[in-house]
Each structure stands twice: as C-alpha cells, then as structure tokens.
Amino acid sequence: MSVFRSRPAMRWLVPSAAAVVVIGGGATAGTIVASADSSLPERSAAQLLVDVQNAKVDGLSGTIVESADLGLGAIANLTQGKGDLTSLLGGSNTARVWYAGETKARLALIGTQGETDVIRNGSDVYVWKSTDKTANHFVIPAEAAAKHQELQSAGTTTPQDAADAALAAITPDTDVSTTGAAKVAGRDAYELVLSPKDSSSLIGQVRLAIDAEKHIPLRVDVYAKNATKPAVRVAFQQISFTVPDAEQFVFKAPPGTKVTENKATDVQRDAAKQQAAAERQKLSAADKPTIAGKGWTTVVSAKLPKSDSTSSAEAKQAEGLVGMLPAVSGSWGKGHLFAGTLFSVLVTDDGRVFAGAVTPEKLYEAAA
Structure with missing residues (x-):
C-alpha cells in the first residue's frame, strides 16, 4: 500500500x-x-x-x-x-x-x-x-x-x-x-x-x-x-x-457484474501499442511542457494543440470555457486567467498555458 x-x-x-x-x-x-x-x-x-x-x-x-x-x-x-x-x-x-x-x-x-x-x-x-x-x-x-x-x-x-x-x-x-x-x-x-x-x-x-x-x-x-x-x-x-x-x-463479484480477465500478455501488448502510438506522435522540443522554478512556486507551461474545423466537441467546449474566464493582458500579451483557491491557470491568446500553485503575477512573469 x-x-x-x-x-x-x-x-x-x-x-x-x-x-x-x-x-x-x-x-x-x-x-x-x-x-x-x-x-x-x-x-x-x-x-x-x-x-x-x-x-x-x-x-x-x-x-x-x-x-x-x-x-x-x-x-x-x-x-x-x-x-x-x-x-x-x-x-x-x-x-x-x-x-x-x-x-x-x-x-x-x-x-x-x-x-x-x-x-x-x-x-x-x-x-x-x-x-x-x-x-x-x-x-x-x-x-x-x-x-x-x-x-x-x-x-x-x-x-x-x-x-x-x-x-x-x-x-x-x-x-x-x-x-x-x-x-x-x-x-x-x-x-x-x-x-x-x-x-x-x-x-x-x-x-x-x-x-x-x-x-x-x-x-x-x-x-x-x-x-x-x-x-x-x-x-x-x-x-x-x-x-x-x-x-x-477476496473479491466476490456482485450479481450482474461483468468480469473482464486481463492476461499479462494482453496488458503488455496494450502497453506496447500505446508506447508505439506515443512515439509516432512525439512532440517537438518546442511543444513539450516545461517547468520553471521549484518547490512551492513551480510553474508548468505548454503549448495548446492547434484547433481546426475537425476539432472534437470536447475541444470546442474547452475553448468556450476558456473564453468565459476573465480577460487579462500584460507585456507578455493577452489571454484569460483562472484564479483558484490553491492554483492559477493562464491561457494566452497565442496558444500557451501556464499553471501552478502560485499568484497570477508569477504566471505573468513566466509568460513574459
């Protein structure tokens, strides 16, 4: 445990x-x-x-x-x-x-x-x-x-x-x-x-x-x-x-429960498929998430995937939610900010996202 x-x-x-x-x-x-x-x-x-x-x-x-x-x-x-x-x-x-x-x-x-x-x-x-x-x-x-x-x-x-x-x-x-x-x-x-x-x-x-x-x-x-x-x-x-x-x-399946047996070979095969798919979709160095700072004030940043006319309904819904957040701007550009109790998230108009258990000012500093 x-x-x-x-x-x-x-x-x-x-x-x-x-x-x-x-x-x-x-x-x-x-x-x-x-x-x-x-x-x-x-x-x-x-x-x-x-x-x-x-x-x-x-x-x-x-x-x-x-x-x-x-x-x-x-x-x-x-x-x-x-x-x-x-x-x-x-x-x-x-x-x-x-x-x-x-x-x-x-x-x-x-x-x-x-x-x-x-x-x-x-x-x-x-x-x-x-x-x-x-x-x-x-x-x-x-x-x-x-x-x-x-x-x-x-x-x-x-x-x-x-x-x-x-x-x-x-x-x-x-x-x-x-x-x-x-x-x-x-x-x-x-x-x-x-x-x-x-x-x-x-x-x-x-x-x-x-x-x-x-x-x-x-x-x-x-x-x-x-x-x-x-x-x-x-x-x-x-x-x-x-x-x-x-x-x-001791697991006792309740009546009506469908139990799926997963063999070790099946799990290993699925893992290999996922790894192969990940290899095919490897991000370029510029698109990989980066970490700034350490400890309590760590900020994680990444680029958002580009959306197009074929974007999923979930992606479009996410874009709509971002648009509902308060608009902010600074020397780093423009975007939208979510300020929670323990963490903040900044989504910039140029497709970047910054997040951490830090004040919005710390995110603005990272974005700049």
Whole structure:
C-alpha cells in the first residue's frame, strides 16, 4: 500500500540532525519543539519528520474523508457523488481502506451515485465499478510483483500520500514548526506545520497531524494563504491498527457484474501499442511542457494543440470555457486567467498555458 512505500527521495531526513539543518532556515531543535499536552512527551519538528519517514505498521483499517474547496465552482459540482476519481476535485468524499501487508490492500471510494473498489490479494488485482457493473481482473507477473505499488494505479490519496508530497517540498524556503498536540479519529497526535517562505505561493500552510504512537499521518490540511479553514483536508475519521481479516481481500463479484480477465500478455501488448502510438506522435522540443522554478512556486507551461474545423466537441467546449474566464493582458500579451483557491491557470491568446500553485503575477512573469 502506498501508505508504507519506501521514500528514497526523503533519506536526507535521517538522522534527525540533518533535518534540523534543512528545516526552518537552520533553526535548532530546541526552537521548534511540539508543546504537547501533559499526556504526550515533547517532540521536536525534526524528530517528527524522522518518525514519519520510518513509520511502519503490520495492518490497519479505517475510514478516510477527503474534502476540497479549490475554487472550481460549477466544475467541481459536476463531479460530486459519482464515486470515482473525478469526485476528488471538490466537495466531500469518503473512502474505506484495509491493509494487511505488502500484498494485501483494498480501497473503496464511496459516492452517493456509486462506488469504486481496488483490491489487491497477492498477485491478483481487481478494479470494480458499481455504476456500470464491471470488474477488471489483473494478474501481477511474478517478476513485477516486487515493484508493484498497491493502489497506485487508482491514483488514490491517503493522509500519508498527501504528507509525502508535502515533505518532498521541504527546502530552505520552507518554515517548519509545531503547534502542539491534536486529537484525530480518537487518537493522540502531534501537529507539524510546513509554511512556504515565498510570497508567490498560494499555499499558506500544510498541517500534518502525526499519530503519537504509530507515527503515520492521520490528517493533512492544506490552507490557502491567509485562509482560516483548509482548502483541502484528507483525514482518517476512524482507524484501527488491527490486521484485517483475510476475507476483506477476496473479491466476490456482485450479481450482474461483468468480469473482464486481463492476461499479462494482453496488458503488455496494450502497453506496447500505446508506447508505439506515443512515439509516432512525439512532440517537438518546442511543444513539450516545461517547468520553471521549484518547490512551492513551480510553474508548468505548454503549448495548446492547434484547433481546426475537425476539432472534437470536447475541444470546442474547452475553448468556450476558456473564453468565459476573465480577460487579462500584460507585456507578455493577452489571454484569460483562472484564479483558484490553491492554483492559477493562464491561457494566452497565442496558444500557451501556464499553471501552478502560485499568484497570477508569477504566471505573468513566466509568460513574459
């Protein structure tokens, strides 16, 4: 399960002395100590970072609630209640998780209109969708089993996944501090706070509530700048560290479900076809997406595909949506701007697009 995968990029966090040098602009451990309540011993930010890095449990089950308010308005409303991955764009979503070792994991994303389950049991992986009553069965080849990351193909988000992304962004441009103790899903936790120093970032803080005993993140909150409530929250509502029963990982197709068997050779053949198609449609160097900046203020830019009379209805609809965005202009030219809670997107009239968790001014700078 991705909650417990190795994070090689974070090895610099160990030992804790190395973390102290990086975090807080070189602050000493004594200046950023978690002033927990009397029931918990004090814990420095450096120690908490190492705790998260080394966290490991044999099993767990629980309910995760994800909520997001990204300023998408009606776009987010279209995705609600579907019980698939698009519903993560806005509103509130619930998922159940079970984990019993590296080869036994299950996630159920639950919506008002349906449910999507991803189940791994040994070399067998099932993806079931209630909305269309279908299930796909994959068998992980023996040679690939060691490299397979459970639930990764589903793009699921757990508190640990969100914490990994936040911790990977730690640089000398990040303030790291603690706010003391917290209670999440009935468990004691320490709260670690990551804050970008660069004023160009739209992210104000990332707060991680770390289980005091098991050291895994129980809750991750992402705050927009100057906000008093999180724009994104991923949190366990209920959690148990008892190893789930083996029956939880046995897929039983509900009546009327069409199960498609996908052989390893079929998957490999499809992958080869997709790779060949990608090779035929390779972008020129000038058309490839580029990345400017790093960490909290990274800006991704690319050229939009040229439209013509044969453009699809979806492409034309997208063009219509862009035209509805506020018009902006500058030394870089003219275009339209989407300013969300945590990210901005600039689409220029000459066919370029710039996006990042940054202020519009940062996008204008990149466009120029």
